Amino acid sequence: MTKDTNNSVHKKLSEMTLQELWALFPIFLVEHRERWKQDYAEMEARLASLLDGLPIERISHIGSTSINNIWAKNIVDILVEMPSFDIVKEASSILQKNGFSHMSSEGERISLNFGYTEEGFAEQVYHIHLRCSGDNDELYFRDYLREHPELAKEYEELKLSLWKKYEHDRNAYTDAKTDFIRKCTTAAKRQYGARY
Secondary structure: OEEOOOOOEEOOHHHOOHHHHHHHOOOOEEOOOOHHHHHHHHHHHHHHHHOOOOOOOEEEEEOHHHOOOOOEEOOEEEEEEEOOHHHHHHHHHHHHOOOOEEEEEEOOEEEEEEEEEOOEEEEEEEEEEEEEOOOOHHHHHHHHHHHOHHHHHHHHHHHHHHHOOOOOOHHHHHHHHHHHHHHHHHHHHHHHOOOO
């Protein structure tokens, strides 16, 4: 725990409950921002530099900030694909030593974040998804919505309808989008084949 100048006590993020974290970091959607492309480019360069020497297959901008003209959380999602889970774990260790925070682990997936503070979101916030090569459904979903703007708008409407309902429950917000995402990803894989 740390004390600020007013002598009030702040918990470290690692000490907070899930409910406290969701209260501090609510779902918050904003209109599309052109600067997200630049934010992605800056972080892509930083990741490439920090992970230099590891066999990185691909770094990609994913998530709603990678789709033009739709509302999104002001968080840039980045997918980093590597040939094996041992390398994923090594990359995670390197990034955590350089200011990234562990967010979650599931199977052979590790997610980190950057820009979460004890006071809330920083100006630039990122989710870094470390995966084994080929675990990249998000690329198909992204491309499909980019090429089908009417579906992108439908996705935007879905997210806007869920925003206030699940403002402080990120898991429920994510779960409520799953059917739409799965449907589009399946259609994308049929259309694109082995694009990735």
